[in-house]
Amino acid sequence: MSTGKKTLVGQIDPTVLAYTAGEDVLLDRVLVEVDCIGTAAHVTMLSEMPLAHPLFTVAEKDQVVAALIGVIRDHRKEAFRISASDQDVHLAVERALTAKLGDLGKRVHTGRSRNDQVAVDLRLFAKEQLFHISRETAGLAKVLLAFAEKHREVPMAGRTHLQPAMPSSLGLWASAHAESLLDDLELIRGAYRQNDRSPLGSAAGYGVPLPIDRARTSELLGFSRPIHNVLYASMARGRCEHVILMALSQVMLSVSRLAEDMILYLMPEFGYFSLPPAYCTGSSIMPQKQNPDVFELARARSADVLSCAMRVASILKGLPGGYQRDLQETKAPFMEALRLTHETVTVLQPLMQSLQVHEDSLRAGCIPGVFATDRALELVADGVPFRDAYDRVKSEPDALEGRDPLVAALQKKHEGAPGGLHISGLAKRATDTIDFVNREQKCYNNKVSALLGIEYPSL
């Protein structure tokens, strides 16, 4: 057995260190800025604490904040490193501060633990990611709605069980996928709200014997309020990630159904759509191939994001209360799912925007059988009971020839039917989401700017 490798918190066997640090050294790179911001808020609050001998004078606080801005700038220039012996971003930043400020750096960890520090980092990180994801998801919804508006009068075979079922329109199809995303955005907003609470000041889950002001740090960081119970604040790590991941899963499930439709309708047997070659990929052996890989990957990545949510849930299930190291393992799937979802809802926008529509093929897909229900309901209108009309239509297939699918589709004029779509109402929901996100993000940037005393994020 090795005598161990020295770290800030003790000698550790190198294999154990490697196993326990895991991917943190890599993953934590995206947390450098938020870690500095969280520390700035913590030190600011400490400097305001009504103590006989303040932990930080205002001047000392300013020194720390300046050093933190320095770390952020170094990081942006790729000049800040998290080394293996740092273990994570928190000790790396503390090391940098101590290198620059001496004892002052050693004091910044007073009254908190890595537990609440990483918890606040992840919530700040998630907040920004949710801004991006919400905006792009709403963006994809808008692309689909614009597509729906444009092709409101293009007929399309409505299907159930994939079999042609009833006359429909391309507008109905595209705006259905859009409305799904709009509902998903509500789930993201719910997750955003749960994320928007500050765990800071919970320390290791049992508080600190200092008159810290948790409402103050919460406010400095632009959270809506602190999580109340400090033990719960600690246990909410993993839980908050899970809540966000569930919302992302639902976004990706919606996307996967759009992707599946695209994969189907891009087959030559349908020929409904075609994609610009630059949006397809070829084969290393088959020269003729133009494959819709993006849609296949979007479909597969819905499974990825689902499995990230399941991973976190499965890590949490049955853990006792209080911090357990298991929670560290929620970081990687959390970050991966945020990234995959963001990339997916982003990449699909230009594809859907540049889609070529082949109206003839869409019209040709409306085989006579799709008019059967309409015919049955015409008989009903003439007084035939529905079940009898149903049986009669079944026995007279020829009576369905020669109808126009667009006329048949648009004839359904009630709310939400091909002839009764209010696309502008759906588009407004997308726009409202974007407005909300923009407001929230501006508000957050203002808070951080005030905290750091410098325009954020430009610095």
Added chain:
Amino acid sequence: MSTGKKTLVGQIDPTVLAYTAGEDVLLDRVLVEVDCIGTAAHVTMLSEMPLAHPLFTVAEKDQVVAALIGVIRDHRKEAFRISASDQDVHLAVERALTAKLGDLGKRVHTGRSRNDQVAVDLRLFAKEQLFHISRETAGLAKVLLAFAEKHREVPMAGRTHLQPAMPSSLGLWASAHAESLLDDLELIRGAYRQNDRSPLGSAAGYGVPLPIDRARTSELLGFSRPIHNVLYASMARGRCEHVILMALSQVMLSVSRLAEDMILYLMPEFGYFSLPPAYCTGSSIMPQKQNPDVFELARARSADVLSCAMRVASILKGLPGGYQRDLQETKAPFMEALRLTHETVTVLQPLMQSLQVHEDSLRAGCIPGVFATDRALELVADGVPFRDAYDRVKSEPDALEGRDPLVAALQKKHEGAPGGLHISGLAKRATDTIDFVNREQKCYNNKVSALLGIEYPSL
């Protein structure tokens, strides 16, 4: 190959019929009432439709509603059967109506499909279940909060990594689990809102060529509004279940952590708590055993509910748009998860209420090491930098003897710490949830009573 078995919708091979009907005939029993209610709303709307020859006169509508009330009453007396050849509750009710009303019965399916019918049934069913689950989850939170209030001044070792970490209190512990449930209730409310929209009138996902009024049926059934796009209304089957299941998963994850704590602290090595014998189960071979089976099952059932959510997600992933028969398979896990969650949050209440607390054991668990951080922070207060204080405490374990854990715990007075708990604030969140649910349920019952023309649910 068999020539098939006659059903309302065609001859079907008996093996295929058995395979496709699955458990529907059993599962659908809980949908009988909501199916009748949904049909009452549909027929009422049809009777109001501005047609030259109305599909239903008011008198006919009243006949249908009366017959539907008859079906509900039969069902309550266990006198209504769904047979295998019915396939499902919808055709069973239609058969019953036709038996009683002749042609009038055959007409009730005009302008809808089983797709929107089952979708509306499941949403009405879910609505009631969510009332129960929300109430019982809030009830469990209240039990935990009352327990926390009572044991606010009972010391307890706060743990991280399950190792004793810091002085804490039983009040902190119990109210942490409660706050987790309160946040979960927000997720349920979010899911409730998504559920609270009417899919009725979407038919098979492409609308109907009749001037149906979807806002009217939505209103008659007490939904907040219709889902707009009819194709999305159809695709939202499964999606809505998934959204609800995700919220339930989170409730069960919270419960699983409470359960794990209970299983640990009921071991004689801790002896923190004991349960009345009637709440334990014995062993068939070991006479001395009093096992905390309920907590173990609550833990396992969190995995059950998670797997129900994952099952539904995995069914939906990559399905094309429009109805696919796969969606039928979301029914069983949906109902199972609702039932398991409901039972779990209910059964845990009397257990937590009757828990005997052994304060001596809790106090004894507070070994000297738990005071190390406090000591380090005292040194900090004397001017020692935190990292130096940390090292000094590590090298002087004896200096930690003789402290009182309760004093040490309550000395943390900032928000959410053992000495800074505002339990009444959390309790108010629980009460508000119950009030919200009661109001919503009353409103729903009033709507149904108006629709049926008779006091519901008493009938």
Added chain:
Amino acid sequence: MSTGKKTLVGQIDPTVLAYTAGEDVLLDRVLVEVDCIGTAAHVTMLSEMPLAHPLFTVAEKDQVVAALIGVIRDHRKEAFRISASDQDVHLAVERALTAKLGDLGKRVHTGRSRNDQVAVDLRLFAKEQLFHISRETAGLAKVLLAFAEKHREVPMAGRTHLQPAMPSSLGLWASAHAESLLDDLELIRGAYRQNDRSPLGSAAGYGVPLPIDRARTSELLGFSRPIHNVLYASMARGRCEHVILMALSQVMLSVSRLAEDMILYLMPEFGYFSLPPAYCTGSSIMPQKQNPDVFELARARSADVLSCAMRVASILKGLPGGYQRDLQETKAPFMEALRLTHETVTVLQPLMQSLQVHEDSLRAGCIPGVFATDRALELVADGVPFRDAYDRVKSEPDALEGRDPLVAALQKKHEGAPGGLHISGLAKRATDTIDFVNREQKCYNNKVSALLGIEYPSL
């Protein structure tokens, strides 16, 4: 709090009893026979134990065995009930024995626990189920292989990314799905082997202070050998189920891909196949519909079986050693997955057997692009480097017209290509599996017949 309901193992609160018994009373019905068989082996071994005062004389053993046969016969006549106060099949059978044999009945539980009793029951149950599932899976493979043999010379567009890729044959397609199932059968056999070990005699996981002969009960029940360590025997509950469920998951994944292909190729845009109407289901609103519901459900049920495996894994993950009540929750998903897999591989056989093949449509699907790779390789044969040939073919699409897809497919004669299929080799693997299963089952029936002293399973 209630004073509790009397059970064989103590007074239990009725709500707790209901929560803890769960679905056992229902699920355990399928375990009645194997529970009796397990008990017969246990008592037989006890009667052979070299004790001064034998626990059971041979005559007493015979009485018990006769009573057990009685229970089985009652069960087959639906005259044996497991009541709620029994809690499970084990106490129900013990109650029946005691009712019939008095003190002798009370003695049968000597030297075992419900832990090893249910473990042995589940393994005997699983053994029989695996016989059925293996046979039907091999049966489905044989159906696919016969189909492949018959349509060896029917051309079909081979696809990648669902886009037409290369000329292929229906024979290749069908036998590919078959070979997947054949490999899955190897996994089932591996799981079968792990299941084929006796946990009996492990009691509650710590053995018994009696000279029981675990090898003897193992042999009486036809197991290959006992699990050695008694604690592991206890922990293997859940683990064994998980191993079997993983194998079933893979079977269902293979099936899901076949099902997806069928759903696609049954669309009119392909028109490759059609199904007899009795194997489709209709729509309640669309008279023309003939939907391939069986394939859709097979696809969805692959998600069901996967989620059963995941459920069990998630229950087990992080459990401490030794029996925990959580393990009870593995029973329902285990039984469900066995049933769903069995039904699915069974129902698909007549469908695939009765499939009508439309060769014209299959041929028409072979659009010119599918010949591009062949053309490139012809150029290579003429000395053009592959990458250059690839580029040339890409720029000369017209050169691909007029080829015969069958000729092109069968021209690939190397192993496993359309022109190099050895279907009989694959068929032999299926037949060998069936032979293996038949031998194992016969051997098992012989063992049980010897144990009970009467022809089993006919009794």
Added chain:
Amino acid sequence: MSTGKKTLVGQIDPTVLAYTAGEDVLLDRVLVEVDCIGTAAHVTMLSEMPLAHPLFTVAEKDQVVAALIGVIRDHRKEAFRISASDQDVHLAVERALTAKLGDLGKRVHTGRSRNDQVAVDLRLFAKEQLFHISRETAGLAKVLLAFAEKHREVPMAGRTHLQPAMPSSLGLWASAHAESLLDDLELIRGAYRQNDRSPLGSAAGYGVPLPIDRARTSELLGFSRPIHNVLYASMARGRCEHVILMALSQVMLSVSRLAEDMILYLMPEFGYFSLPPAYCTGSSIMPQKQNPDVFELARARSADVLSCAMRVASILKGLPGGYQRDLQETKAPFMEALRLTHETVTVLQPLMQSLQVHEDSLRAGCIPGVFATDRALELVADGVPFRDAYDRVKSEPDALEGRDPLVAALQKKHEGAPGGLHISGLAKRATDTIDFVNREQKCYNNKVSALLGIEYPSL
């Protein structure tokens, strides 16, 4: 829309390229060697093909093999790069060969596709990983068995429901976890066998119009045989990974239960064990902490590996036959799970080896209640029926005082009980596995050495 970025297989939009390449450029680094080995086998077979104009002369083949050895050596010196425009390892190696050999390099892809190339790469990669994992898993079993042998006579409370249940021994405990791993190794061997079949020559899943010899490449690469059907060979991508991941999941589930036991028994309330400080990690705020993070992470990583298996299954579920781009997404979870499992079974060995055992604490944990069953069975030996004995013991708790737990444990002498453990038998199973793996690995290395004409892996 961008005009796209040039790749070997066409112009692709940079965002699409980034999205579709995913992490391949990083992940594929571990495939460089096996990709070269696979190509060497392919070209060797091509050079042996009985053609009038051979595709490769022996001299040309030798040139290619030499260039491939060069790539491997560059890679080992970190001098080989896979760039973003390469997309993946295959095109990177082809580019390197073409740079070095001109037209000769362009010819190596003749008669295969990236589909079968990556499939063969992954199987060769998996083979090596399974060697390591099997060896380390068997190694961990051996460590546990040595521990069991050493502590065969250390008493320990056997638990069920975590409550003390019966007298047991540390030897029983440790060897139970070992036997679980030994059974898991059988699953790995089953997965290894399925992996040990060559997909090479299947090209894009439809074969090639050349007389390639698939048995020959299979043999050159040391596979047991080719996968027969070429379409199945293509579809087996993802499936093979899934089969391996299922086996790894089970290993990690076994590990998670050991880990959970360790986390429990390292708590001071038990004090059964202690770990050297270098194997624990500390806290950034609590100076006294020595946390068993490795065990917590092992537990969490069991959820990680499970979720990798579930991810792959969920990707595969419902995919149509033939290659789909979704399959690319199985690569990352496959590699991650192999790595995590390998690291986990490796890191646990020194921890378990260095574990300090506190026999007094273990003995003290054997509270009187654990003797209840023994007492009941003594009464049975005196002629009391078991159920009556059970009731009597329950009412006379004092009669259980003063027993020696070790004597009581070892008194259970039947197979697999604390007094009937045959640890050497289990140890032999571990050794046999290691021997098998060593033989297989040597055989594989010999094959590769023969193929490359140079000692492998030393090169």
